[in-house]
Amino acid sequence: MAEKNLAQAIREQMKSNGKRFWAGDNISDYIDEEQKEVLINEATTAFEGVLDALLIDRETDPNSHGTARRLAKMYFNEIMAGRYDPAPDATAFPNDSSDRYEGMLVVRSELRSMCSHHHQPVTGVAYIGIIAAEKLIGLSKYTRIAQWCARRGTLQEELANDIAREIEKATGARDLGVYIQAVHGCCENRGIMAHSSLTQTTVLKGAFKEDTGTKKEFFDNIKLQQEFAPR
Numbered sequence: 001m002a003e004k005n006l007a008q009a010i011r012e013q014m015k016s017n018g019k020r021f022w023a024g025d026n027i028s029d030y031i032d033e034e035q036k037e038v039l040i041n042e043a044t045t046a047f048e049g050v051l052d053a054l055l056i057d058r059e060t061d062p063n064s065h066g067t068a069r070r071l072a073k074m075y076f077n078e079i080m081a082g083r084y085d086p087a088p089d090a091t092a093f094p095n096d097s098s099d100r101y102e103g104m105l106v107v108r109s110e111l112r113s114m115c116s117h118h119h120q121p122v123t124g125v126a127y128i129g130i131i132a133a134e135k136l137i138g139l140s141k142y143t144r145i146a147q148w149c150a151r152r153g154t155l156q157e158e159l160a161n162d163i164a165r166e167i168e169k170a171t172g173a174r175d176l177g178v179y180i181q182a183v184h185g186c187c188e189n190r191g192i193m194a195h196s197s198l199t200q201t202t203v204l205k206g207a208f209k210e211d212t213g214t215k216k217e218f219f220d221n222i223k224l225q226q227e228f229a230p231r
C-alpha cells in the first residue's frame with residue numbers, strides 16, 4: 001500500500017476534528033513551517049502531474065521546467081498564504097481615557113485575492129470603517145488583516161464578511177463597515193470577457209447599519225478617499 005503523504009494525513013486529522021478546510025479557511029493551526037516545506041514538495045509533484053495531463057513538455061521546454069515548483073511555492077507562500085499563516089499580530093492599545101478617540105476611522109486597504117471557482121486574480125480595494133471602541137490597533141494592522149483574509153481562495157461576498165469579522169475581533173468595535181470594490185480575472189480573462197467590470201460588496205454592522213447618519217459618514221469618507229487615491 002502506498003504510504004500516506006503529509007497532505008493526506010493533515011486532511012484526515014482536520015476531518016476527524018470537524019475542522020472545515022475550504023479554500024477561504026485558515027488552517028494554520030494544523031501546519032508548521034517545517035511541514036509547509038514538505039507540503040510544497042508534495043504539491044510540486046502534483047502540479048507536475050497537472051502539466052503532464054495538459055500535455056506540456058516539462059523536460060525540453062525551458063520555460064516549463066521549474067513551473068510545477070514555482071506554482072507550489074506561489075500557492076503556499078503568496079496567493080494562498082492567508083490559509084497557512086496565522087493571523088497577523090495586531091497588538092491593541094487602550095482607548096479608554098477621558099480624551100479617548102470616539103470618532104469614525106476609515107482605512108483604505110489594497111487587496112489581492114483569488115476566486116476559489118477559477119483561481120483567477122481578484123484585485124481591488126477594501127474600505128474599513130469603525131467607530132473606535134475601548135482599544136485601538138495600529139493603522140497598518142487593518143491592511144495586514146484585510147490582506148491576510150484576501151490571500152486565500154475567496155468569493156468577494158465572503159471576503160467582506162471575513163474582513164469584518166476579523167476587524168471586529170482585533171478591535172472589539174461593534175460598529176463597523178467594510179466596503180470592497182474589485183475587478184475579477186474570471187470575468188475579464190474568461191467567460192464573459194468583460195474588461196473593467198467592477199464588483200462592490202458591503203457589510204455593515206451596528207451603527208453603520210442602523211444609523212443613517214453613520215452610514216452616510218462612512219460612504220462620504222470613502223468618496224473623499226477615492227478623490228485622493230482614485231482607481
Ligand SMILES: [Zn+2]
Binds near residue numbers: 118186
Ligand atoms: Zn471565478
